[in-house]
Amino acid sequence: MRVTSSLLIGSLLLLLLASVEMRPGKDKGLTHKLTRDRMRGIRRHSRSGPSRPVAGDCSELTESGDVFIDCQDRRLASVPTSQTWSKTPKHLLLARNKIKVLREDAFSGFESLTSLDLQQNQISLVVEGAFQGLIRLKTLLLQHNRLGTLSEEALIPMPNLRYLRLYDNPWSCDCTMDSVVRTLQVPSNRNLGNHARCAGPTWLKGIKLKQIDPKLLCVEAFPGGPQLDNQTDPIKPREPSPIRTKPDATTSCHTYLFPQIRMDCSKRGLTEVPTGIPEDVVHMDLSHNSIRHLKARNFQGARALRTLNISHNNLEHIDKASLFGLLHLLELDLSNNSLHFVHYGVLEDLYFLSQLKLADNPWVCNYSIHYMVYWLQLHSKVRHSGLWCQSPPEHTGRSVAEYVYSYNKECPKDRQHSLSDPDQTDPELWNTPMEAQGELEELEPSHLRGPQKYQIIRLS
Numbered sequence: 001m002r003v004t005s006s007l008l009i010g011s012l013l014l015l016l017l018a019s020v021e022m023r024p025g026k027d028k029g030l031t032h033k034l035t036r037d038r039m040r041g042i043r044r045h046s047r048s049g050p051s052r053p054v055a056g057d058c059s060e061l062t063e064s065g066d067v068f069i070d071c072q073d074r075r076l077a078s079v080p081t082s083q084t085w086s087k088t089p090k091h092l093l094l095a096r097n098k099i100k101v102l103r104e105d106a107f108s109g110f111e112s113l114t115s116l117d118l119q120q121n122q123i124s125l126v127v128e129g130a131f132q133g134l135i136r137l138k139t140l141l142l143q144h145n146r147l148g149t150l151s152e153e154a155l156i157p158m159p160n161l162r163y164l165r166l167y168d169n170p171w172s173c174d175c176t177m178d179s180v181v182r183t184l185q186v187p188s189n190r191n192l193g194n195h196a197r198c199a200g201p202t203w204l205k206g207i208k209l210k211q212i213d214p215k216l217l218c219v220e221a222f223p224g225g226p227q228l229d230n231q232t233d234p235i236k237p238r239e240p241s242p243i244r245t246k247p248d249a250t251t252s253c254h255t256y257l258f259p260q261i262r263m264d265c266s267k268r269g270l271t272e273v274p275t276g277i278p279e280d281v282v283h284m285d286l287s288h289n290s291i292r293h294l295k296a297r298n299f300q301g302a303r304a305l306r307t308l309n310i311s312h313n314n315l316e317h318i319d320k321a322s323l324f325g326l327l328h329l330l331e332l333d334l335s336n337n338s339l340h341f342v343h344y345g346v347l348e349d350l351y352f353l354s355q356l357k358l359a360d361n362p363w364v365c366n367y368s369i370h371y372m373v374y375w376l377q378l379h380s381k382v383r384h385s386g387l388w389c390q391s392p393p394e395h396t397g398r399s400v401a402e403y404v405y406s407y408n409k410e411c412p413k414d415r416q417h418s419l420s421d422p423d424q425t426d427p428e429l430w431n432t433p434m435e436a437q438g439e440l441e442e443l444e445p446s447h448l449r450g451p452q453k454y455q456i457i458r459l460s
Contacts, residue, residue, distance in 0.1 A: 063259035066090040071097070072117075082109025091115045091258045095141075098122055104129035115139040115258055119165070122146055128153040139163040139257060148172040148199075152179035166196040167251050171209065173198035175218040182214050195251050249274040255281075265289070266309075273298040285309045287333070294322035307331040311357070314338050320345045333357040335386055341368040347375050359386025365395040365403040373404040 058071035058080060067089045071080060076097040092113055099121040107113070111133045123145040131137070137158045147169040155161065164184075171177065184193035198204040198212065252274045253265035262283040265274065270289040277284070279301050291313040299305065303325055315337035323329075329350055339361040347353075356376075363369060376384055389395040395403050 060085060060089075061259070062087070068093060068259060073097070078103075079106045082107075088112045091117075093117045093256075093258065094121070095256065096120045100124055100146075102126045102130035105132050106130045107134055108132075110134070111136070113137050115141075117141045117257065118145070120144045120254065124148065126150055126154050129157075130154060131157045134158050135160065137161055141165045141255075141257070142169070144168045144254065146170065149174075149176045150180050151176070152183050155180070155183065162191055164192040165255075166193045166209070169196065170199040171196060172200050173204045173207070173209075173212060173217055174201070177209075178214055178217050181209050181212060181217065184209055185214070195248070246272060247274040249277045261304075277302045280304050283307045286313065288312045290314060292316050292338075294318045296321035297324050298322050300325045303327065305329050307333075309333040310337070312336045316340075318342060318346050322346065323349055325349065327351055329353055331355040331357075334361070336360040338362060340364040341366075342372050344371045347372075353379065353382050356382055356384040357386060358384060361386070362390040363387060363400055364391050365389035365398065365400060366392075367407075369400055370404055370407075373401050376401075 057074050058069055061068040061070055067085060067087045068091045069085075069089045070093045072093050072095045074097055076094065076099060078099060079094065079102070089110065089112060092107075092110055092115070095117050096119075099118065100123060102118075102123060102125070104127045106127075107116070107130070110116075113134055114136055116134070116137060116139070119141045120143075123142065124147060126142075126147065128151060131140075131154060134157055138160055140158065140161060140163070143165040145168075147166070149172055150166070155164075173181075183189065184196075193209050196209045198207050198209065204212065204216065247268075247270060249263065249265065252268055252270065253263045255278075256262045256264070260282040261278070261280055262285075263277070263281045264285050266285045267288045270286065270291055272291055273286065273294065277299065281302055282304055284302065284305060284307070287309045289312075291310065292315060294310070294315065294317070296319045299308070299322070305326055306328060308326070308329060308331070311333045312335075315334065316339065318339070320343050323332075323346060326349055330352060332350070332353060332355070335357045336359070339358075341364060372387065376382060376387075387400040389398045389400055389403055
């Protein structure tokens with residue numbers, strides 16, 4: 001019996017040990033299942049948002065039914081690899097990265113692209129097969145890079161290319177550029193390579209690729225110019241300094257075509273509004289420059305503008321017709337400038353304006369500021385901010401609207417007081433015929449003349 005009981009106790013101990021060993025495994029399996037279910041829930045939630053992360057920390061966006069892959073400002077050194085998208089991507093945005101070389105088949109998997117934005121990288125080399133397969137591509141942006149040369153073979157895989165931007169690159173106008181220059185100058189390619197200029201050799205510097213004579217690209221020396229022994233570039237005869245021209249919007253600013261055309265001209269050292277603003281620009285940023293004066297018809301051609309930022313410019317004067325034509329403008333930012341008032345009629349074309357930023361300007365509360373208040377009263381749906389009196393001292397800190405209200409409220413009393421002033425002309429003059437009053441005024445000096453019986457006071 002003693003042996004039997006010992007065996008029974010031993011069996012029970014073994015069963016207890018086995019159950020203890022199995023329990024942690026069961027908990028681990030349960031934990032793994034919960035973690036897996038949680039990750040599935042996270043994935044389901046991410047698909048429901050307006051954008052989702054993709055390879056290379058990029059985002060997938062949808063605008064007007066087209067899929068955009070937004071990889072801007074990601075510090076990428078190469079083109080991210082393609083993967084499975086919710087829909088076939090039409091636009092790839094790679095601006096403001098650190099890409100230096102476009103290698104062969106760099107865009108494999110992106111064959112459906114219609115636009116490709118590579119501006120503001122450090123691209124210095126494009127291998128001939130880099131754009132292989134992009135037969136649907138219509139827009140290619142390569143401006144603001146470090147390209148010195150480009151072969152025609154690099155463009156051949158893109159038969160539907162309609163817009164090519166190459167400006168702000170240090171183009172070396174030599175024999176290696178012959179084929180691409182001839183391609184750009186074909187009349188049907190009128191939107192390929194506009195504004196791009198030679199950076200060297202010295203005697204071709206500044207000439208547009210669209211205008212240069214291709215025969216000069218393979219000439220080793222300036223025709224008819226002297227050549228020094230230790231100098232690779234010939235000496236070009238001295239010419240008079242060219243007439244200063246206004247800055248051009250296309251070459252002075254960064255233009256982003258998708259999802260809406262946006263022109264970034266901020267911090268470009270501009271002293272005036274650049275010319276040649278494209279008529280289809282929707283958003284324009286001119287902030288942080290040194291523009292003091294908006295002149296008539298500065299934005300005449302930019303009829304599609306919806307937002308305009310002119311803040312931080314030390315702006316002092318706005319001509320009456322400076323905003324002419326901006327019928328569809330929705331937002332206007334005039335904050336952080338040096339405006340004292342806005343001239344009568346400046347805002348008359350802004351029929352659909354919904355937001356007006358006016359903060360941090362030295363608004364002077366005198367009669368000149370009334371127009372702004374009256375215009376805002378007539379356009380009550382315009383949200384505005386920052387309209388406060390900065391001078392004279394007696395009105396500093398007051399709302400401009402409050403100042404105008406008090407001015408109009410006190411105006412009749414001032415008029416009554418001035419009429420009862422004993423220093424004024426004899427009241428009998430008010431009963432004389434107008435012809436006699438005119439004769440008296442001709443005999444008196446202007447500074448001694450009394451008030452006329454009838455005066456026209458313009459309030460707006």
